[in-house]
Amino acid sequence: xxxxxxxLSELMKKAAGVTVSPADLQDRADSGFDxxxxxxxxxxxxxxxxxxxxxxxxxVDAERCKTPRQFLDLVNSAMPAGA
Amino acid sequence: MMSEPRSRRAAVTGIGVVAxxxxxxxxxxxxxQEGRNVLDKVTRDGCEHLxxxxxxxxxxxxxxxxxxxxxxxxxxxxxHFAMAAADLALEDARLGRADxxxxxxxxxxxxxxxxxxxxxxxxxxxxxxGKGSRFVGPxxxxxxxxxxxxxxxxxxxxxxxxxxxxxxxxxGGLDALAHAARAVRRGTDVIVAGSTEAxxxxxxxxxxxxxxxxxxxxxxxxxxxxxxxxxxxxxxAEGGAMLVVEDTGSARARGLPVRATLDGHASxxxxxxxxxxxxxxxxxxxxxxxxxxxxxxxxxxxxxADALGVPEADxxxxxxxxxxxGAHGRRVPVTxxxxxxxxxxxxxxxxxxxxxxxxxxxxxxxxxxGVFDICHDLDLVTGRARAAQPRTALVLSRGLMGSxxxxxxxxxxxx
Amino acid sequence: MTRRVAVTGIGIVAxxxVGVPAFWDLLASGRTATRxxxxxxxxxxxxxxxxxxxxxxxxxxxxxxxxxxxxxxxQFALVAGDEAVRNSGLDLGRxxxxxxxxxxxxxxxxxxxxxxxxxxxxxAGRRWDVDHRQAQPQLHRAFSPSTLASAVAERFGxxxxxxxxxxxxxxxxxxxGYAFHTVQEGxxxxxxxxxxxxxxSPITMACFDAIKATSPNxxxxxxxxxxxxxxxxxxxxxxxxAVLVLEEEEHAKARGAHIYCRLDGYATxxxxxxxxxxxxxxxxxxxxxxxxxxxxxxxxxxxxxxxxHGSGTRQNDRHETAAVKKALGQHAYSTxxxxxxxxxxxxxxxxxxxxxxxxxxxxxxxxxxxxxNYETPDPECDLDYVPRVARERSLGGVLxxxxxxxxxxxxxxxxxxxxxx
Numbered sequence: 001x002x003x004x005x006x007x008l009s010e011l012m013k014k015a016a017g018v019t020v021s022p023a024d025l026q027d028r029a030d031s032g033f034d035x036x037x038x039x040x041x042x043x044x045x046x047x048x049x050x051x052x053x054x055x056x057x058x059x060v061d062a063e064r065c066k067t068p069r070q071f072l073d074l075v076n077s078a079m080p081a082g083a
Numbered sequence: 084m085m086s087e088p089r090s091r092r093a094a095v096t097g098i099g100v101v102a103x104x105x106x107x108x109x110x111x112x113x114x115x116q117e118g119r120n121v122l123d124k125v126t127r128d129g130c131e132h133l134x135x136x137x138x139x140x141x142x143x144x145x146x147x148x149x150x151x152x153x154x155x156x157x158x159x160x161x162x163h164f165a166m167a168a169a170d171l172a173l174e175d176a177r178l179g180r181a182d183x184x185x186x187x188x189x190x191x192x193x194x195x196x197x198x199x200x201x202x203x204x205x206x207x208x209x210x211x212x213g214k215g216s217r218f219v220g221p222x223x224x225x226x227x228x229x230x231x232x233x234x235x236x237x238x239x240x241x242x243x244x245x246x247x248x249x250x251x252x253x254x255g256g257l258d259a260l261a262h263a264a265r266a267v268r269r270g271t272d273v274i275v276a277g278s279t280e281a282x283x284x285x286x287x288x289x290x291x292x293x294x295x296x297x298x299x300x301x302x303x304x305x306x307x308x309x310x311x312x313x314x315x316x317x318x319x320a321e322g323g324a325m326l327v328v329e330d331t332g333s334a335r336a337r338g339l340p341v342r343a344t345l346d347g348h349a350s351x352x353x354x355x356x357x358x359x360x361x362x363x364x365x366x367x368x369x370x371x372x373x374x375x376x377x378x379x380x381x382x383x384x385x386x387x388a389d390a391l392g393v394p395e396a397d398x399x400x401x402x403x404x405x406x407x408x409g410a411h412g413r414r415v416p417v418t419x420x421x422x423x424x425x426x427x428x429x430x431x432x433x434x435x436x437x438x439x440x441x442x443x444x445x446x447x448x449x450x451x452x453g454v455f456d457i458c459h460d461l462d463l464v465t466g467r468a469r470a471a472q473p474r475t476a477l478v479l480s481r482g483l484m485g486s487x488x489x490x491x492x493x494x495x496x497x498x
Numbered sequence: 499m500t501r502r503v504a505v506t507g508i509g510i511v512a513x514x515x516v517g518v519p520a521f522w523d524l525l526a527s528g529r530t531a532t533r534x535x536x537x538x539x540x541x542x543x544x545x546x547x548x549x550x551x552x553x554x555x556x557x558x559x560x561x562x563x564x565x566x567x568x569x570x571x572x573q574f575a576l577v578a579g580d581e582a583v584r585n586s587g588l589d590l591g592r593x594x595x596x597x598x599x600x601x602x603x604x605x606x607x608x609x610x611x612x613x614x615x616x617x618x619x620x621x622a623g624r625r626w627d628v629d630h631r632q633a634q635p636q637l638h639r640a641f642s643p644s645t646l647a648s649a650v651a652e653r654f655g656x657x658x659x660x661x662x663x664x665x666x667x668x669x670x671x672x673x674x675g676y677a678f679h680t681v682q683e684g685x686x687x688x689x690x691x692x693x694x695x696x697x698x699s700p701i702t703m704a705c706f707d708a709i710k711a712t713s714p715n716x717x718x719x720x721x722x723x724x725x726x727x728x729x730x731x732x733x734x735x736x737x738x739x740a741v742l743v744l745e746e747e748e749h750a751k752a753r754g755a756h757i758y759c760r761l762d763g764y765a766t767x768x769x770x771x772x773x774x775x776x777x778x779x780x781x782x783x784x785x786x787x788x789x790x791x792x793x794x795x796x797x798x799x800x801x802x803x804x805x806x807h808g809s810g811t812r813q814n815d816r817h818e819t820a821a822v823k824k825a826l827g828q829h830a831y832s833t834x835x836x837x838x839x840x841x842x843x844x845x846x847x848x849x850x851x852x853x854x855x856x857x858x859x860x861x862x863x864x865x866x867x868x869x870x871n872y873e874t875p876d877p878e879c880d881l882d883y884v885p886r887v888a889r890e891r892s893l894g895g896v897l898x899x900x901x902x903x904x905x906x907x908x909x910x911x912x913x914x915x916x917x918x919x
Binding site: 246 | 617636648651652662767771785902
């Protein structure tokens with residue numbers, strides 16, 4: 001399984017209080033997290049939530065990703081199949 | 084860059100209120116001058132079963148309408164109140180972003196905090212102990228602690244001036260305003276100062292149950308009646324106020340009226356819950372504040388009392404007023420609007436200060452809601468507001484940990 | 499006539515030993531007091547190391563009821579206060595109590611007790627509608643950190659301005675700064691100033707875990723706090739308390755007191771940038787330093803030692819290196835700058851006061867304490883960080899700086915009297 005734009009959108013709202021609809025996030029996947037309103041702590045919260053949900057550690061660089069696309073590419077390349 | 088400190092004087096140029104009886108300065112003042120009592124049963128989720136039955140809850144505050152969604156998630160309710168109240172105060176003082184961004188170091192922030200982000204903290208403690216340490220979110224590190232509101236206001240509005248946090252008992256609300264006034268005298272043009280609190284969450288209420296001064300009376304009409312034979316303790320409240328404290332010269336240069344000046348302050352300490360001793364401490368604070376303001380006792384036109392609602396403390400306060408003001412202490416009108424709002428810890432004396440400025444502006448001394456049959460030698464304003472022309476107000480506050488504080492304000496046109 | 503502020507007494511409870519002699523011995527030898535956490539089972543945490551105090555309150559003169567009544571962080575302040583007042587030679591009973599103030603800092607206050615009782619009332623996190631009947635009798639004293647200054651004022655009979663300051667990790671510097679203003683501006687003649695924190699608890703460790711601010715170097719705790727070193731990986735939590743007796747100089751002279759040094763300048767600003775983030779330019783800290791120098795009427799070249807915030811995070815080390823260079827100019831390169839957090843960890847609100855005491859001792863001994871564990875230079879941090887070994891040096895003026903969550907940047911300046919009148 002993989003992390004979808006939908007799940008990232010939901011986590012941005014839950015962990016960082018930033019509402020960007022999945023469609024909007026898809027369109028703005030190359031915008032900086034900072035531009036979208038997610039700060040460094042928010043990204044840490046998203047990473048922590050993903051780790052707790054999926055029971056697997058995220059790559060150490062996940063919290064340093066600058067954009068949603070970078071983030072999804074990185075975490076999905078690291079997610080074990082079927083996790 | 085800095086002018087001679089002695090030539091500078093601190094004024095109030097903006098007031099922002101988020102209180103149980105009003106979430107704007109106008110609604111707050113209307114309720115205060117009408118003497119409305121908004122104390123009510125505690126309705127907050129998870130609190131109903133606890134033996135603190137009455138409080139001043141802020142019920143018509145919509146955080147989503149006041150602050151950004153992400154900040155609602157990232158901060159506690161006490162900081163939501165603070166950001167909202169600061170915005171209102173800055174708007175009142177006509178200080179928009181464009182007015183301050185060119186000189187960020189000329190604007191600072193001072194808040195007083197009694198208990199920090201208790202509701203947020205309880206949620207994260209529940210995550211930690213219920214699920215595990217990995218479930219504690221990143222914003223716990225910046226939402227629970229006492230400095231959260233000062234930091235968030237500074238960042239949100241781009242203020243880089245002196246930033247302070249007094250972690251205090253009730254009297255700290257006045258101490259924060261005094262810090263602000265001193266920072267202005269030392270050379271900073273504007274300090275956004277005040278206090279907001281949010282102590283009505285289940286675990287926070289449990290913590291307060293240890294205060295022997297807390298009222299346990301379940302009837303909101305009878306729960307908080309200082310200076311009467313029926314006094315049975317104080318009722319807590321949430322919310323508070325932020326003020327814009329500004330150099331009078333800066334205000335005049337901006338073409339703003341000086342609404343009131345913060346001219347004198349002193350604080351003393353006489354021990355936690357030693358209410359009889361607070362008589363001497365409060366009197367000493369009053370004398371110190373009057374001396375700093377260069378104000379004779381007879382010049383005080385109205386006193387906003389601490390009004391704890393504990394018989395021994397009420398007696399000490401009534402005596403302290405006459406100890407410090409002499410015979411004038413028996414004649415000067417005394418009021419305690421907080422009996423209709425509750426006692427919001429550090430926020431309580433800041434709301435009193437806001438009310439004092441408004442009272443001088445409106446020529447009206449607001450009453451002490453729900454209090455009749457005074458058993459002390461005081462001219463307590465009860466029932467309805469009294470027409471008067473107060474030019475000098477004295478605001479008093481004492482804290483459960485032993486602090487006594489007094490603040491002298493003069494009407495803007497008086498100086 | 500401007501009132502001047504003298505330091506006439508110091509006291510300390512820090513990791514590595516209680517009391518000033520043990521503290522200075524640790525700093526001067528460059529030993530570290532960081533270790534694996536022993537206070538609770540830290541398994542599950544990312545950072546499981548800390549600088550803990552081996553502290554027995556009864557052995558340091560606290561009565562059983564005081565120990566029950568006072569949270570650990572308050573006990574630190576009481577014991578450090580005892581030492582400082584004794585050290586000052588003041589007989590406080592003979593002073594006017596209205597002229598004695600207290601100004602103490604703490605970042606997290608009574609949260610250790612708050613967490614302890616929370617576990618009891620919530621059935622270990624199972625219920626939101628907590629059961630108040632399980633709470634312990636002293637819980638209300640942990641609810642507000644104003645208890646700290648209150649407890650210390652009661653112990654020493656202070657009846658002047660009594661204040662608890664809580665500006666996160668600059669609390670200690672700011673509490674000393676407020677005390678400085680209190681004495682200088684005439685609201686008190688004596689102020690018992692300092693700070694205390696005991697944050698080594700599951701909730702506080704977990705919340706710094708959540709933002710990855712603390713070092714995960716669990717296998718080598720003695721070398722885990724590595725400020726300015728290129729291999730640093732976060733700060734190491736600490737605890738402790740420090741108290742100074744600040745006194746109006748003429749008051750101190752009139753009683754023939756030993757004056758350690760003078761407190762000459764203090765300033766604080768916000769960076770209005772981020773609650774936890776720091777800029778790489780450090781302009782606001784630089785401004786705090788410049789303003790403190792200005793108030794002290796000192797030139798940057800009067801600073802002979804900089805006691806750094808030096809928490810051991812990359813952003814901090816670069817931020818403050820830039821700030822010190824901006825404020826001191828070329829003089830920064832010839833001024834030693836060290837972080838004692840390498841030895842005693844980062845005790846949040848307490849550390850600022852602990853560092854001021856370290857500065858007082860540096861002036862007294864004319865010795866600069868080192869940055870322990872510093873081995874691998876960071877190309878972006880190119881000042882003299884006093885690697886591993888304390889250094890003798892003629893010291894007249896010293897500067898202590900700090901940064902706190904909320905964006906706060908503070909600076910305190912101490913000078914030693916050199917035959918001045």
